[in-house]
Amino acid sequence: MDKAKSIKRDSTFYIKAGGGLIALLSVAFAVFHGIKGNMIVLLSESSAFWTVCVITVAAAVVMGFFAVKDRNIIAILASAIQIAGLLWFDINIGSGLEYAATLDLDWFAVIMILITGLMGGIICWRTGGRVSLLISILAVDGMVLSDDLLWMYMFWTIITVCAYDIVVHDRNQADECASRMLLINSLAGIGFLAGIIISGLIFETVCLTTLYLIDTIYADMISTACVFIVLAGMARSMQIPFQGWLSHEYKTSAGTxxxxxxxxxxxxxxxxxxxxxxAMGVSNFAGLMAIVGGGLTFFISSLNAVTEVSSRKMLADSTSSIMGLVIMCAGIGTSESVWAAVILIMFHSIAKPLLLTGTESKKLRTDVVMGVIVMMAAPFAIVLLQRESLASIVDTGNIILVMIMCFSGAIAILYWTRWLGSLIDEAVTQGIEPLVFKEVSPFKANAWLLIISIIGLPFISMYMVVPYMEELFGGMSAAANLSDNILDSVVIALAVALAAYPVYKGTEAKAGSKDRGMHTDEETSEMLRKSKSTIKAQVICNILSVVIVVICIGFTAVNLAGLLGGVLQ
Amino acid sequence: MRSVAKIKDRFKIPGLKSLKVNSNWVFHFDGSGCDGCNAEYIACLSPGWDIERLGFRNTGNPSYADVLLVTGLLDEEAKRGLIEVYEQTRPDCKVVAAGVCACTGGLFDGSKGILSGADSVIPVDLYVAGCAVRPESIIDALMEITGNDTNKGTPEGEETA
Amino acid sequence: MIIKTILSVLAFIVFAPFAGAILTGITRKISARAQGRDGGDITQPISDCIALLQKGRGENSGIQGYYVKVSLFFNVLAGVLFYAGMDLLMTIACLGLGIIFMVIAASVSGTYYSRLGADRLAREMVAAAPMMFMVAIGFYVRCGSFDVKDLAMSGPVAFLPLLGLFAGYMLIPCGKLRRSSFEYRMPHAMYQKDMNSIADAFDRKDAAICEIGSWYEKTVLYSITYLFFANGTLLMTAVGVVCTVLTAVLQGIIENIEPAADGRRAFKSAWLWAFVIGIVNLVIIYIII
Structure with missing residues (x-):
């Protein structure tokens, strides 16, 4: 260790330092917000507009450049369309808009910045990635801070570019993964741009606060713009119908x-x-698309995860399925369901890197067991079994939604339980390292963050998430029920502690173990492994989601025609 | 791990050991052979004879068992299995050899590779003759070895009770 | 109010194993009678467990013993939450956690069959889960609350509107009721007598704890059956208790009607039933009532 420090500081050190700096800044930001409260920071008036434009166009050009390097024709076209569209919009419409560059420091920003910053720092520490990782973390922070669509678009494009860069330089030959990702993200960018253009044309603003205001006045009008933006978000988060395609590549070629x-x-x-x-809800098309798409993704990804034997691939599927649940909750659009979505994101962001890094190492660690329990318990504790969220879902009266929840929830238990069983089994036979408190490592930090988030769930909910919900939706939120949250967090904490306790003490390897590994009963695995019904189910879900997307976009287009006709006259 | 076990073990129910309950667990070991005695034991579990009403219970783990019931012929391979099973049983567990093949080797005694009865492998407490041994005999043996009244559950037993 | 809650929780902790054992005994006896046998006493499960406990601890307990105890803890916790009148969903969650820890315990045991049994147990839980969720949702839609206190003490009698869900509940999650913890496989056929269950791989005391845990779980599941009838009035309480006992009888009969089903078919049929019955019943509740 000393030798490495004394010889030279190689690039990973700077990355790790950068990550640590970002983490510190996030905490500082949270403290700052705690002191000052919610703020809207007005940066500047008109000059910021052109800065944003230039940066976005530059990012899009870089994206196009990557596309060219990748010889990905569709991505090249998509980038070209984005650059052209952006320029057209900025020159013709954007400059005429009343534009004020604002940063919205609200609770959601605080939560996401904390999560992204801390987890980003831990990720940098652990993997020592590239500078793009730091830039993308900052871009995510920026995205959550920004109050209008153009800023978000700028950060979005930056993230696309950085992500491509990281994946391409991953040591495990991730070229195909990178090109698929570039393809889908650039197409998503078109969707985002379309939403911005519509918003600018029809509603004559790109500022989010104003959009919300318009939405409350002219109920559900925003959904015309929203549909495209939500579609972009879904594509980025590995939802159906992009899911199978994208996650397949992630699973096979990407490194950890x-x-x-x-x-x-x-x-x-x-x-x-x-x-x-x-702007979303059960009654409008953006919401419908998010709900159905998210729900179906949850279901199908869980089904895929069950049939996976390798834990890394299973984790990729679980990412997509949790995101499906998050987007479904966001689509429902009530304050309880969005509360659920935010808390799910929190748990997922903290537990998933823990699991991924944990499965990489040869010897098992306690943290992985903890991570698995949390991942298993979180969707249930937060969405399916949390009184208010389930109540809000059931109240929508949407039977299909309810059915999706019940069935996918059940499948989701299956793969986590099986994995947990085989993990602990492995732990018993191969022996695991005891949790050493003095050792400082990314695992430890990650695990502590997880523990804090579980124990702090009631407080995080009450002091951070609920105020955001009340701000966003107005009025008191039923998710403010503290006793339920405490009960939840106690139960999860108990489950985690009890599950991990024997593993925590460390065990010696047991001699004479025969074949271990993720054992499945032949009937179960045969039944679920790519059986005809699984493939049929996947195809049906994909078709359904494409149908829903087409319907939603179709209706929106019709709406648009009417609106545009009015505007252009 | 040991600390966990220690904490839990301190919890003992007073007076548990002195409770008399009628529940006996039988582990059935079948050596090779014609499976006749095997089938007769299974018949004991069937509606015709039904030892469940007498408090017996079939089990798959020798360490739960009160009675180790050996049927069938024993050759070298079965001997290995029987020793493994016997080593897992408790000291209190009684061994019953049912059917002449398990008692003495039966019809096949003296053949190459056939051991002459279970007692050449493990100590046997009770021998039950028969080829194939009748379910009534098995039940009689089980009742006797577990200290029950052998008339219980029989028509005669019901008359005199 | 608080004293009442504490008393009911304590009553659950103390009496539930006996209640569970007797209900198990009833199921076993009825099942035996249906087969033409004369099954043992109704209290035979208690005798079995005591006999097992009398044999003391073996040498094999280790991590799996720990997890069996954790499973017992969560089953008891589920009942405590139920009898304290709290959230029905939390109860279901704790029951689920109980099963999950049992699955872990079975995975950690050394034998191959034990791990198979663990997988099957997980599959059984998954087969039953949608129906459990739908029952909870049905209660919410009909009676307006997820709290057990509200469901048991007031509100409309949920039985008739939720008839479909009740039938589904009988068939599917009560599959756990039909099988004793010693037989976490399909109903025992004679040729399967030797490799019975996951509990066979456990140490003696752990197997006994596993059985006791399953009694707690059964009591909670039967309590949910009681909820279908509960109204707060004395009449419906009595009806509820009677129907709960009748459920135990019914399980014994169903066990003999449903043959040693292939695992695959059982799973698919469970989900298909849940899907069909659930949708129909929920649609009826949503739209018609």
């Missing part, structure tokens, strides 16, 4: 580092959808 940074990536998609959530 890419998977870890994918957590940051899908978070950005989820942030986008949550920011749009006041």
């Amino acid at each position: 580092a890419s998977l870890i940074q994918a957590v940051t990536l899908v978070n950005s998609g989820a942030i986008l959808v949550i920011k749009m959530s006041p």
Whole structure:
């Protein structure tokens, strides 16, 4: 260790230092917000507009450049369309808009910045990635801080570019993964741009606060713009119908580092959808698309995860399924369900890198067991079994939604339980390292963060998330029920502690163990492994989601035609 | 791990050991052979004879068992299995050899590879003759070895009770 | 109010194993009678467990013993939450956690069959889970609350509108009722007598604890059956208790009607039933009532 320090500081040191700095800044930011309260920071008036434009166009050009390097024709076209569209919009419409560059420091920003910053720092520490990782973390922070769509678009494009860069340089030959990702993200960018253009044309603003205001006045009008933006968010977060395609590549070719940074990536998609959530609901098309798409993704990804034997691939599926649940909750658009979505994102972002890094190492660690329990318990504790969230879902009267929840919830238990069983089994036979408190490592930090988030769940909910909900949706939120949250957090904490306790003490390897590994009963695995019904189910869900997307976009287009006709006259 | 076990073990129910309950667990070991005695034991579990009403219970783990019931012929391979099972049983567990093949080797005694009865492998407490041994005999043996009244559950037993 | 809650929780902790054992005994006896046998006493499960406990601890207990105890803890916790009148969903969650820890315990045991049994147990839980969720949702839609206190003490009698869900509940989650913890497989057929269950791989005392845990779980599941009838009035309470006992009888009969089903088919049929019955019943509740 000393030798490494004394010889030279190689680049990973700077990355890790950068990550640590970002983490510190996030905490500082949270403290700052705690002191000053919610703020809207007005940066500047008109000059910021052109700065944003230039940066976005530059980012889009870099994206196009990557596309060219990748020889990905569709991505090249998509980038070209984005650059052209952006320029057209900025020159013609954007400059005429009343534009004020604002940063919205609200509770959601605090939560996401804390999570992204801390987890980003831990990820940097662990994987020592590239500078793009730092930039993308900052971009996610920026996205959640920004109050209008152009800023968000700028950060979005930056994230796309950075993500491509990271994945391409991943040591495990992740070229195909990177090109698929670039393809889908650039197409998503078109969707985002379309939403911005519509918003600018019809509603004559791109500022989010104003959009929310318009939405409360002219109920559900925003959904015309929203549909495209939500679609973009869904594509980024590995939802159906992009899911199978994208996650297949992630599973086969990406290395673990890419998977870890994918957590940051899908978070950005989820942030986008949550920011749009006041405009969504069961009754409008954006909401419908999010609900159905998210729900189906949850179901199908869980089904895929059950059939996976390798834990890394299973974790990739679980990312996509949790994101599906998050987007479904955001789509429902009530304050309880969005509360559930935010808390799910929190747990997922903290536990998933823990799991991913844990499965990489040869010897098992306690933290992985903890992570698995949390991942298993979180969707249930937060969504399916949390009184208010389930009540809000059931109240929508949407039977299909309820059915999706019940069935996918059940499948989700299956793969976690099986994995947990085989993990602990492995722990018993191979022996595990006891949890050493003095050792400082990314695992430890991650595990502590997880513990804090579980124990702090009631407080985080009451002091951070609920105020955000009340701000966003107005009025008291039923999710403010503290006793339920305490009960939840106690039960999860108990489950985690009890499950991990024997593993915590460390065990010696048991001699004479025969074949171990993720054992499955032949009947179960045969039944679920790519059986005809699984493939049929997947195909049906994909078709359904495409149908829903087409219907939603179709209706929106019709709406648009009417609106545009009015505007252009 | 040891600390966990220690904490839990301190909890003992007073007076548990002195409770008399009628519940006996039988582990059935079947050596190779014609499976006749095997089938007769299974018949004991069937509606015709039903030892469940007498408090017996079939089990798959020798360490739960009160009675180790050996049927069938024993050759070298079965001997290995029987020793493994016997080592897992408790000291209190009684061994019953049912059917002449398990008692003395029966019809096949003296053949190459056939051991002459279970008592050449493990100590046997009770021998039950028969080829194949009748379910009534098995039940009689089980009742006797577990200290029950052998008339219980029989028509005669019901008359005199 | 608080004293009442504490008393009911204590009553649950103390009496539930006996209640569970007797209900198990009833099921076993009825099942035996249906097969033409004369099953043992109704209290035979208690005798079995005591006999097992009298044999003391073996040498094999280790991590799996720990997890069996954790499973017992969560089953008891589920009942405590139920009898304290709290959230029905939390109860279901704790029951689920109980099963999950049992699955872990079985995975950690050394034998191959034990791990198979663990997988099957997980599959059984998954087969039953949608129905449990739908029952909870049905209660919410009909009676307006997720709290057990409200469901048991007031509100409309949920039985008739939720008839479909009740039938589904009988068939599916009560599958756990039909099988004793010693037989976490399909109903025992004679040729399967030797490799019975996951509990066979446990140490003696752990197997006994596993059985006691399953009695707590059964009591909670039967209590949910009681909820279908509960109204707060004395009449419906009595009806509820009678129907709960009748449920035990019914399980014994169903066990003999449903043959040793292939695992795959059992799973698919469970989900298909849950899907069909659930949708129909929920649609009826939502739209018609």
